[in-house]
Amino acid sequence: MxxxxxxxxxxxxxxxxxxxxxxxxxxxxxxxxxxxxxxxxxxxxxxxxxxxxxxxxxxxxxxxxxxxxxxxxxxxxxxxxxxxxxxxxxxxxxxxxxxxxxxxxxxxxxxxxxxxxxxxxxxxxxxxxxxRTGEDLQIAHFDVVNATGKYTDELNEFDTFIEIEQGYAELMRYMRQAYDSLSFFVGGDNIIAVCSAMDAEDYRDAVAHVSDAVDVELQVGVGRGAVAHEAGMAAKHALEECRATGEEVHVDWSTTDAEPPA
The missing domain is CATH 3.30.70.1230 (Nucleotide cyclase, GGDEF domain)
Structure with a gap:
């Protein structure tokens, strides 16, 4: 929870x-x-x-x-x-x-x-x-797999925008309906979701749904923490693991060493 x-x-x-x-x-x-x-x-x-x-x-x-x-x-x-x-x-x-x-x-x-x-x-x-606890928040950081190679360097900017937005819209809708979670586009090909108590299989389900529905491939890193900054940084580091290893989903249930800004 x-x-x-x-x-x-x-x-x-x-x-x-x-x-x-x-x-x-x-x-x-x-x-x-x-x-x-x-x-x-x-x-x-x-x-x-x-x-x-x-x-x-x-x-x-x-x-x-x-x-x-x-x-x-x-x-x-x-x-x-x-x-x-x-x-x-x-x-x-x-x-x-x-x-x-x-x-x-x-x-x-x-x-x-x-x-x-x-x-x-x-x-x-x-x-x-x-x-308050260090497990209050669960944040997921999604991005589009190889967005630069598939879209940015191949399509004109508006068609790239359409592809990215289709992925975002489908993820936003599905995460809300299936998991009571809120997803937000934050620029480039990045989406940050504030999530309910989801596990790795739930995130694989969300990624698979978007791929099946609109043919946009996503990868996601997940973290948790007492504040958004803490959970978000853990999610960012988890996403870097995806980029380095090719994993579709990487979940980090430990809290990050990063401290909230003073």
Whole structure:
């Protein structure tokens, strides 16, 4: 069993803001979204967590190790630097999908994403220190086998993008439906999944499913830890084993020696 802490990040009243008093330039909106994501990634990452951009106006963070007070400080920092505010909802669960479901429900109960009066909501609870362990999080790092040789050096960029995205979409869907796990594209040909208590055979099943469904070959390294940074680094090292040995799945159940950033 995993013990995942997830934070649902939602920009307040973002849709109406983008067209008030008149539609804003798309380049300005894209710049704001990307800078906000970068800042959140740094603010959460400095505390050992991960942020995934999702739809940009909504983001998902894995925040094991962060307290509610940590969230309040991050929220305040964003409010001081941006023309928009954001609401945060924190929840825990035995699977990542369960935790995110609770976090989303808490935000929805506080009001609509386009409610002008809903501002900087902070709801939920964090895992108390006494209940945290080095096995709380299981993170998998997937990438496409020989993406450069098969796609990047052979196809035009858009067709390469289609192939990679097909693999991602099928993996994302299957991991959610079959294993209550959340998968996120993180650039290049890389996908990071925050997982339930899966074993090596479960990961082989997911890889085989994607290969059968969309003909995209994946390999995956898996790690675990008390915070996302720790589990993610173990997963990265496990993926390097796949690349070196040709293994399809490499699972590292020991925690990495890497420490969360100070």
């Amino acid at each position: 995993t013990n995942t802490q997830v934070t649902h990040v939602q920009i307040d009243n973002y849709g109406p803001w983008t067209v008030t008093p008149e539609p804003r330039r798309e380049v300005d909106l894209q710049t704001l979204q990307s800078r906000l994501y970068a800042d959140l990634s740094q603010l959460v990452g400095n505390r050992g967590g991960y942020v995934f951009f999702s739809r940009f106006d909504n983001m998902v963070a894995v925040t094991n190790g962060l307290t509610v007070d940590d969230h309040a400080l991050i929220q305040e920092s964003v409010g001081n630097r941006y023309p928009v505010t954001m609401s945060l909802s924190v929840a825990t669960g035995t699977t990542p999908a369960e935790a995110l479901g609770t976090a989303t429900e808490q935000l929805q109960e506080a009001g609509s994403a386009q409610d002008k009066s809903r501002r900087e909501i902070l709801r939920g609870r964090a895992i108390e220190e006494e209940y």
